[in-house]
Amino acid sequence: MISPTSLIPQVAEQMRRYPGLLAALAFVSGVASYILVERKTALAQLIAILLLVSWLWLWLDNWLQERLQQRFGVSISPTLVRFTLQFVHQESLFFALPFFLAVTSWTHGQAVFTLLIIGCALVSVIDPLYYKKLAPQRTLFVVFHAFTLFIVLLIILPVLLQLSTTQSLQVALAAAVLLSLPALGPLLPNGRWWRAPVLLLLLSVLSAGVWLLRSYIPPAALRLTSITLSHQVDAEQRKPGQNITQLDEHSLHKQGLFSFTAVKAPRGLHEAIYHIWLQNGIEVDRIKLAINGGREQGYRAWSHKQNFPANALGKWQVKVVTESGQLIGLTRFTVTPANAELASKVQPQPEAQTDL
Template structure:
């Protein structure tokens, strides 16, 4: 593109001077040349972004500053993408030449690939695969695959602008959801609210495109759709993995050693045994250092909520922050399937503990204090990278300052 190409600007706006247009054109030519050189190697970008996400996920604990730097770099690329759009609009309004759409789409594609592949390790690690969160994470995997299929991606960008803007808004949601707990030590609930707000804002271009030409009635319709969109997203938050929290170990036991913060003993969960001993639910929850989060153990019988016991955790411990609840008073008819949903205060599921109460000891669950590792990336026993869960106490058997204080017992 020639920097001295004549530009027909608005009649009331003077044409830019040749020196200014030349400088802008030179910079644009430079960016075009860089994009042309990068394009043959663009296939390397998604795996590099994925590895950066894996590195940030693992290094948050062992080298927190490095994980934060990787996350900050992720945010900076988004600011560059947003500023590129604003700068392009600013130049066009003043009659300066702008980058071709093919170049800007290529830059946006790289940022979208970086976002999706960077955040995938966080989603894969924190998803409760036996819940609806699996559908959310698998849909993000599908979007990541779409971002690397050039024919589909460019067709979306050129012919389905409304869907393209929705795709962009979803990427904004992911980058805010994943990065803020690490950088600013925000709780998952706070990060979720900010991510939803950002998504609503970045959904405006999609709504404007779908409703154009804009009339007074359609403006009112868009203003009515925004709170509906936000409300629907908030209702569906239970399907969104808590990208900074996961259970590194869980157990059921009839006894608990408070000094070593470890479940002990074994018991067949019959109605009589539960009435005599009660039941401890133990969870070791992994969280970034510096994060303080309220979680909840929700005891459910046959899907019905029986008890809801809040706990406060602190991040930073490799084996996970050890917290537990003790339920002593069970309903008279306690036989059947039970589950304990481990939830954030904002309603995102971190994990699930399941057991069965039955009069027949052969059918009843054995609560033996064995610490189970959940299915998923945190369950991989990668030494010095992922928190090991087989032993939830420190090497010398002493508790650390990160461990939970004894939780309030159920007083039903």
């Protein structure tokens, strides 16, 4: 019978000899986890728990090693710990990446954030970069570690605890900033009375900076499955009319516009979103809607805007955003000068509607 003490060195040696297998396993595992999270709520919660446990294990690594040595006489190989840490980074990044790829607006600053995740995922699977460039740089490595935890929490907190996107962002940011504390310590001399206040100030500045840039962080738990601008909505069937990308000013004032959206969210998640109407880059209206997660095709909600400026000419956008201002998606339309043809009349409808 193979004992754990002899098995662990064998596993470590195989991981050292075939590092590519570790990267391939992490990639396949991450993508498979994404598919399971998308399809089964119970499996999504299980995967979320396993990821949290793995991160907790890494956090308590030294303490656990001492207890295992004292109680069972088992010493965990540093090589095994090193490869396990790399595997957790790879698994976390490849688990998170499909979520962010699915929700990123590539014409928006969100693309920078998602490209950063792609870059980190590549670094985690290229050993010369991970072990020779990243790992020796303690400050950079801790920041890499904190960033990986940050993006994982953005996904699993709404799934596991049904936290809203804003709440998940706040909790993930707090966890990542606290985890970054060891990276800031070596930047300041020991034994100085102002060390602690300056560390707190650095953490506050770091938190404030990320929070101010939150609009560039895609809300990974929410996905805009459709957005349509139309003159009418079938309230019974909950379907929009023909999509409009250009209309004249007379039709706009006469009939108004419906912004019909379907937003997919984890089951059990209750989220407030906003339809923000902008004319030539300037916000002219903000309409609040509420969604409930769990619908396969997304929770359908719409707003009906009829009060447009007297001069409505120009390029318009309708942005769908979270309470914290994270962009879920957007659509555009153009208003041209009025022509002689009048638009047909429609019955007035409520300003905002959602599924029951």
